[in-house]
Amino acid sequence: MPYSHIGVRRSAAQQSLAQALAALSEEFKLPDGFDPDVLAEVADVIAGHELPTPDLTALPFITIDPPTSQDLDQAMHLERNGDGYVVHYAIADVPSFVPAGGPLDSETRRRGQTIYTPGQRIPLHPLPLSEGAASLFANDPRSAYVWEIHLAADGSQTSAMVRRATVQSIAKLGYEQAQEMYDAGTAPAAFAGTLALLAEIGTKRIALERARGGASLNVPAQEVDFIDGRYVLEFRPGLPIEDWNAQISLLTGMAAAGLMIEGKVGILRTMPAPDEEAIAAYRRQTVVLGKPWGTDMAYGAYLRTLDTSEPKHLALMHAATTLFRGASYTPFNGTLPEQLTQAAVAAPYAHTTAPLRRLVDRFVLAICAALSANEDVPEWAIAALEELPEIMADSNQLANKVDRAAIDTVEAALLRHYVGGEFDAVVLAGPKKNGHTTRSAAARSSIQITTPAVSAYCEGDLEPGTVVRVKLVAVDIAKRSVKFVQAASEPVV
Incomplete structure (x- = not known):
């Protein structure tokens, strides 16, 4: 979702954009707060929550997230093991805070995931939970599902298990802060080793990803600004440490998939x-x-x-x-499905590292912990397997619609001061109707403009793969619409 985490700077000059973005919540009927019975249950659960054993607070975990994040799902501690490594990856213990069949369980199934719009967040869980008792804050003991994944010298997995335990992060780092510490060698001794090994392991996991044909989308963070009377995008290029960090999450998702496949019960994230x-x-x-x-x-x-x-x-x-x-969630219980792999990962994979923000992860954690301990998988987790794909598909569809609307709004804002201007554009696809190319004077073709780098539609039947001259004739931020027409009858190339 390329624009999901755009930050919109608040200024009088940007009110039209800010108002259009704020209207998305009402338009898409996004939830507004939580019902009193949900909040009451959360308060009761938090008050009675007990930390689990074993106690792993002696391990100096750290979190690495966007600097403003408060819903901290993951913490890590990395160490050498001979010529290999051990990855300790703590994931927020959301299952212990959500009683099966209770009001919060029902509400999270209704929401499916946290939904983002520029400058706003519709959380999956109430903030006292997602940004409080379950979040892996520094210097505060927390309940977590702790993955212990052993790696060979080349970074390949040799074993994996997960269990509930008490952990304590010793530092909350932002990406830029962590990168600067690593580059300058200024990280405190308590976690300097983890940062160094994150680079080492992450680099090796990237090499393994390449070898198996996997792919990662590393899209920079973006921010809309208003400079000299024009909306512009400011881009923050992705940092190496973000890539290395993502590899630890991918590793854990692959480990979770392996456990569930071996146990023949669970739910995978698959894609052709x-x-x-x-x-x-x-x-x-x-x-x-x-x-x-x-x-x-x-x-x-x-x-x-x-x-x-x-x-x-x-x-x-x-x-x-x-x-x-074509990504989907594929449940199974007793018989393995035909589709096991996620094509972008190029391996079996499961969502398990973001339970504060994504519903399905809560169930994967509970299933994997039971399988690791050779215990029966909780019935509440098995019972949800057939329901989860539809819940997640619906919530993904809503999230994508909201994201698409946000993209269109931002792009309309970016183009507002270019009305009447002409651009070279590449034709990505001709007009389509019912899945088939159609020839019609009223048809629209998909185009890509390089500066500013936006995608849009142009009236007319254009030849895919050509570069054409187009003219921007209208922009409406509130309606998030832009209108292009051909500026010349012949393509540029």
Whole structure:
């Protein structure tokens, strides 16, 4: 979701954009707060919550997140083990705070996930839980599901298990702060080793990802600003430490999938490989934007060649989402499904590291812990398996609609002062109707403009893969609409 975490700077000059974004909550009927019975249950559960054994507070865990985050799902401690490594990855113990069948359980099933709009967040759980008792704050003992994953010298997994335990983070780091500490060698001794090993393990896991044909979308954080009378996007390029951090999460999701496959019960995050049409469309775009994707390179390897500090490369990274489609949740109990892999990961994979923000992770954690202990999987977790795919599909659909609306709003704001201007644009796809290309004077074709780097539609039947001259004739931020027409009858190339 490329624009999900855009921050909108509050100023009088941006009120039209801010108001349009604020209206998204009402338009999409997003939840507003939690009912009293939910809040009462949360208060009771928090008051009676007990920390589990074993006590692992002697391990110096740290969290690495966006600096303003308060819902801290993960904490890590990394150490050497001979010529290999041990990854200790603590995940917020949400299951112990959500009684099965209670008001909070029902409400989280209704929501499915936390939904983001620029400058606003609709949380999956009430804040006393998600930004309080269950969040892995520094210097405060917390209940967690602690993964212990052993790696060989090359970073490949040799074993994995998970159990509930009490942990304590010793530092809450932002990405830039952690990167600066690593680069300068100024991290405190208590966690300098974890930062050093994060780079070492992360680099090795990236190499393994390349070898198996996996791909990662590393989209920079973005912020809308208003400078000299125009809306502009400011981009914060992704940091290496964000990539390394993501590899630990991917590792854990793959470990969770392995445990559930071996136990023949659970729910996987699956996705088919991209189809030929999507690949062909993306290849055309890479050519026009000056960074051709050769046929001898896997798409995961190609994405890692993109420098997102370059506007055209950034546009290509966003456009690569067309290759990551068809993801679903696949439950099973007793018989393994035919589809086991997630194509972007290029391996079996499960969502398990973000239970404060995503419903399905709560169930995966409980299932994996039971399997690790050779215990019966909780009945409440098994009972939810068939229901979870629909819940998550519906919530993902809503999140995507909200995200698309936010994108359209921001892009309309960016183009507001360009009305009457002309641009070179690459035609990504011709007009379609009912899944088939249609020839119609009223049809619209999908286009990509490089500066500013936005996607839009242009009236007319345009040839995919060509570069055409287009004119922006209208923009409406409130309606999040832009209108382009051809400025010339012949394509540029």
